[in-house]
Amino acid sequence: MKNQKAxxxxxxxxxxxxxxxxxxxxxxQVYCLTFxxxxxHSIEIECARKIAQGFAVKEHxxxxxxxxxxxxxxxxxxxxxxxxRELLLMHKNIPVTYxxxxxxxxxxxxxxxxxxxxxxxxxxxxxxxxxxxxxxxxPAYIKKFEELANLATKIAIEGIxxxxxxxxxxxxxxxxxxxxxxxxxxDLSLTHSCYDPSPDGSACGVCDSCLLRLxxxxxxxxxxxxxxxxxx
Amino acid sequence: MKNQKAxxxxxxxxxxxxxxxxxxxxxxQVYCLTFxxxxxHSIEIECARKIAQGFAVKEHxxxxxxxxxxxxxxxxxxxxxxxxRELLLMHKNIPVTYxxxxxxxxxxxxxxxxxxxxxxxxxxxxxxxxxxxxxxxxPAYIKKFEELANLATKIAIEGIxxxxxxxxxxxxxxxxxxxxxxxxxxDLSLTHSCYDPSPDGSACGVCDSCLLRLxxxxxxxxxxxxxxxxxx
Numbered sequence: 047m048k049n050q051k052a053x054x055x056x057x058x059x060x061x062x063x064x065x066x067x068x069x070x071x072x073x074x075q076v077y078c079l080t081f082x083x084x085x086x087h088s089i090e091i092e093c094a095r096k097i098a099q100g101f102a103v104k105e106h107x108x109x110x111x112x113x114x115x116x117x118x119x120x121x122x123x124x125x126x127x128x129x130x131r132e133l134l135l136m137h138k139n140i141p142v143t144y145x146x147x148x149x150x151x152x153x154x155x156x157x158x159x160x161x162x163x164x165x166x167x168x169x170x171x172x173x174x175x176x177x178x179x180x181x182x183x184x185p186a187y188i189k190k191f192e193e194l195a196n197l198a199t200k201i202a203i204e205g206i207x208x209x210x211x212x213x214x215x216x217x218x219x220x221x222x223x224x225x226x227x228x229x230x231x232x233d234l235s236l237t238h239s240c241y242d243p244s245p246d247g248s249a250c251g252v253c254d255s256c257l258l259r260l261x262x263x264x265x266x267x268x269x270x271x272x273x274x275x276x277x278x
Numbered sequence: 279m280k281n282q283k284a285x286x287x288x289x290x291x292x293x294x295x296x297x298x299x300x301x302x303x304x305x306x307q308v309y310c311l312t313f314x315x316x317x318x319h320s321i322e323i324e325c326a327r328k329i330a331q332g333f334a335v336k337e338h339x340x341x342x343x344x345x346x347x348x349x350x351x352x353x354x355x356x357x358x359x360x361x362x363r364e365l366l367l368m369h370k371n372i373p374v375t376y377x378x379x380x381x382x383x384x385x386x387x388x389x390x391x392x393x394x395x396x397x398x399x400x401x402x403x404x405x406x407x408x409x410x411x412x413x414x415x416x417p418a419y420i421k422k423f424e425e426l427a428n429l430a431t432k433i434a435i436e437g438i439x440x441x442x443x444x445x446x447x448x449x450x451x452x453x454x455x456x457x458x459x460x461x462x463x464x465d466l467s468l469t470h471s472c473y474d475p476s477p478d479g480s481a482c483g484v485c486d487s488c489l490l491r492l493x494x495x496x497x498x499x500x501x502x503x504x505x506x507x508x509x510x
Contacts, residue, residue, distance in 0.1 A: 112342065116387070116390045140432045145390075146393035147386055147393060147431060150390075150430045154386045158380070159348050161378035162378055181430055186429055187426070190425055190429050190430075197414075198419055199378065199413055200372045200378070200413055202413070
């Protein structure tokens with residue numbers, strides 16, 4: 047039997063689109079939340095819009111918040127996006143594309159909206175295999191946010207809702223996620239992963255996110271349908 | 279000996295101004311963070327600016343975020359602010375002036391900024407005595423956010439900083455806070471507490487926040503220097 051409602055954090059990438067497709071199978075009404083946060087790759091917002099439309103979600107809210115006021119990341123500040131890094135290095139060091147406290151900010155807004163629409167189930171497409179370096183993608187962090195949510199809000203305190211942060215991709219590799227996405231019928235040509243796209247929207251092919259995406263497609267034995275310009 | 283740096287959430291009310299004054303005594307450099315979040319009483323932002331200037335803080339950041347996109351509170355939505363409620367009632371029920379997940383959102387931004395400027399000490403002027411109804415003002419919530427902060431961020435994971443959420447007012451009544459504020463030389467005429475001010479900026483005198491403020495001044499045996507219009 048389907049559950050009632052869920053909120054999905056939707057970035058426009060493969061992971062969150064897959065999360066959304068998984069939630070749509072389990073819930074009658076799905077609410078999507080996307081952030082225009084001053085990210086270098088704001089093209090992903092248009093992708094998120096098309097993906098949400100494709101799934102006929104109940105509501106898609108695009109929050110405008112300006113993390114450039116805070117900066118400190120290659121995605122929100124005047125810091126170059128690293129090119130052609132080795133995968134081993136990605137695992138070892140938290141990269142400059144890490145945005146300080148981003149998932150905490152995103153989940154906080156999801157929590158606020160969830161409280162207003164009285165939804166306990168929140169989905170986030172974090173996965174700890176390919177990007178184990180990001181602190182706010184790990185299971186211990188997610189568990190702690192879930193505990194916080196149940197202390198932070200009126201509807202949890204009053205017993206109306208119990209918050210659960212769902213992370214259905216947490217143990218999947220990028221290849222696993224791509225296979226799942228295809229099984230669920232997601233049009234992957236609508237997704238965007240690149241941190242540093244060209245003005246025409248084509249992916250750079252050399253940032254960490256492109257490298258992981260391309261590796262994922264390769265391991266999944268399928269072809270990535272998006273355009274790459276392979277920046278020098 | 280003074281510590282190095284701290285971040286203070288500054289709303290423009292008595293509590294956060296007192297928090298700021300306390301921090302200024304303990305830290306060399308104080309960074310203030312204020313939110314223009316679409317609040318009905320946005321006049322408090324100007325108060326915050328004057329208070330921060332008075333203390334010659336190192337930096338005062340005013341974040342523009344629009345919680346009206348989420349709504350669900352008398353402060354951010356088309357819900358009337360309750361007038362002349364009994365204090366007993368304020369303690370029993372979480373009022374409609376509660377803004378869903380507000381402190382979680384505010385603390386998340388403080389955490390993001392703290393990470394960029396590498397500051398571990400974050401001050402928030404919550405107090406659990408007079409407004410025990412708000413879930414995100416209680417000690418258990420604050421402790422949980424502190425735990426989250428130390429899992430959520432690169433600088434905590436790498437051992438560069440340990441986050442501490444300071445709540446120096448948590449056990450004080452409003453009267454205690456007012457006495458402390460006066461001892462610390464805060465110009466309380468610069469502070470603003472009213473949820474529903476008149477266009478001329480005078481306080482309504484009848485919302486929960488005004489009632490608690492007036493009761494606090496009365497119990498502290500002093501006169502509130504701000505203007506009231508006492509709305510009908």
